[in-house]
Structures are given as structure tokens and as C-alpha cells.
Amino acid sequence: MAAGIVVALIAGEVFHALPGPFIGIAGIAALMAAASGSITMILLRLCGSAGVSLATIVLLIFGNATSGGILPADYLPAWLYPLHAILPVGVGVHAIQGLSYFHNDGLATGIAILLAWILASTVVLYLRDVWSTTRIRPADGSPHHHAASGHTPAPYLITSHEGATASDWVMSGRSPGDHRL
Numbered sequence: 385m386a387a388g389i390v391v392a393l394i395a396g397e398v399f400h401a402l403p404g405p406f407i408g409i410a411g412i413a414a415l416m417a418a419a420s421g422s423i424t425m426i427l428l429r430l431c432g433s434a435g436v437s438l439a440t441i442v443l444l445i446f447g448n449a450t451s452g453g454i455l456p457a458d459y460l461p462a463w464l465y466p467l468h469a470i471l472p473v474g475v476g477v478h479a480i481q482g483l484s485y486f487h488n489d490g491l492a493t494g495i496a497i498l499l500a501w502i503l504a505s506t507v508v509l510y511l512r513d514v515w516s517t518t519r520i521r522p523a524d525g526s527p528h529h530h531a532a533s534g535h536t537p538a539p540y541l542i543t544s545h546e547g548a549t550a551s552d553w554v555m556s557g558r559s560p561g562d563h564r565l
Contacts, residue, residue, distance in 0.1 A: 389475055404484030408491075412483065416476035417500040420447075422505030423472070441552025444458075447473035510542055 392410035402409055420443050427435030427442075450460055450468040457468040468474035477530045479494025 385414045386416040387409070388412070402480065404480065407481060408483045411500070412479050412494065414504070415495065416472050419472035419476075419498045419501035419505070422509075426505050426508050429509060443471065443473065448526055450474050451477040453499075456557050460544045468482045470497065472498055511562045 388410040391413035391461045392402075392406050395408055396404070396409055420439075422438040423443060424436065427439045429435070431438055446464070446467055450457065450464050450471060451474040452468050453473075457465060460468065467543035468478075474493045478490040479498075482491045482494070517524070
């Protein structure tokens with residue numbers, strides 16, 4: 385929400401570029417940031433560090449080019465035109481323009497699509513974590529012992545790198561580049 389407030393302050397109050405209501409602009413800008421961030425997180429988790437580059441290409445380059453903020457979507461090449469209605473930047477720009485200038489045209493659709501991106505991203509991330517093939521087990525094969533039992537837990541081994549989180553690596557005492565089992 386902080387990103388939306390900052391955008392609304394700068395665009396609306398400082399530069400007077402958007403005559404729409406402050407709360408509405410802040411809310412849509414926050415939804416745009418959340419949708420873009422969640423898509424980037426999916427690509428990062430599914431594709432590794434290459435996901436950030438992919439997110440940059442899709443969301444920044446294609447998203448800004450097809451947003452309709454500078455040039456109306458009708459002037460886009462035929463193969464780019466459909467992206468303005470589904471990528472978060474285009475949907476958000478259309479919703480903010482509708483809120484500010486065109487009697488809320490596209491506002492409800494924009495909010496619905498941005499929320500759908502956020503919800504779908506959350507579901508994909510959840511399912512990816514649930515179905516991850518990473519298994520953490522004590523190195524000696526024993527079951528995990530609780531501190532209350534008086535037993536010290538054995539060091540942990542990560543049996544697969546896929547889906548391992550930072551806390552998994554800390555618990556195992558290894559770094560992500562260490563491929564020893």
C-alpha cells in the first residue's frame with residue numbers, strides 16, 4: 385500500500401497529473417505493484433534468477449509498451465494488442481485513466497484483473513511450495529527430536545535443491561552451491 389500512496393502523492397498532489405481521488409489512485413497503484421511483484425515472485429521461484437530477467441522483459445518492456453499510457457492501445461501492432469488488457473501495467477493504467485478522466489470506465493474490470501493476478505500468483509506459489517520435491521531430514525536418519533525431550537537434533541540434509549528456502553540452508557549448515565548429500 386505504501387507504493388500506492390507514494391505514487392498517488394507524487395502524481396496527484398505534487399505534479400497534479402491525475403485529477404482522480406487520492407484513495408482510488410493509491411489503491412490501484414498498490415494493486416499494480418502487488419500484481420507485478422507477485423508475478424515476478426512466481427517467475428523467480430519457477431525459473432530461478434532467469435525469472436527476474438523474464439519478469440523484466442514481460443512486465444517492464446512489454447507491460448509499459450502496451451499500457452496505453454503514452455500511446456493508445458489501438459496503435460499497437462496486432463501481436464501486442466492483446467497484452468494491454470491482461471498485463472498489470474496496462475490494466476492499471478486503464479483503470480487509473482478511467483478513474484481520473486472517464487467516469488470510472490474500466491475501473492471495476494481493472495481491479496478484478498489485478499486481484500486475479502494476485503490471487504492466481506498466491507495459489508501458484510502455494511501449490512509450488514506444497515508439491516515441492518525438497519525433503520529435509522536429519523543426517524542420521526532419525527526422526528526430528530524436540531528440545532523438550534532432551535535430545536539434540538541431528539544436522540539436517542537437503543536431499544534436493546529444488547524449492548529449498550534460506551532457512552533450509554541455514555538448518556543444513558550448507559550453502560546453496562554445496563551439492564554434497
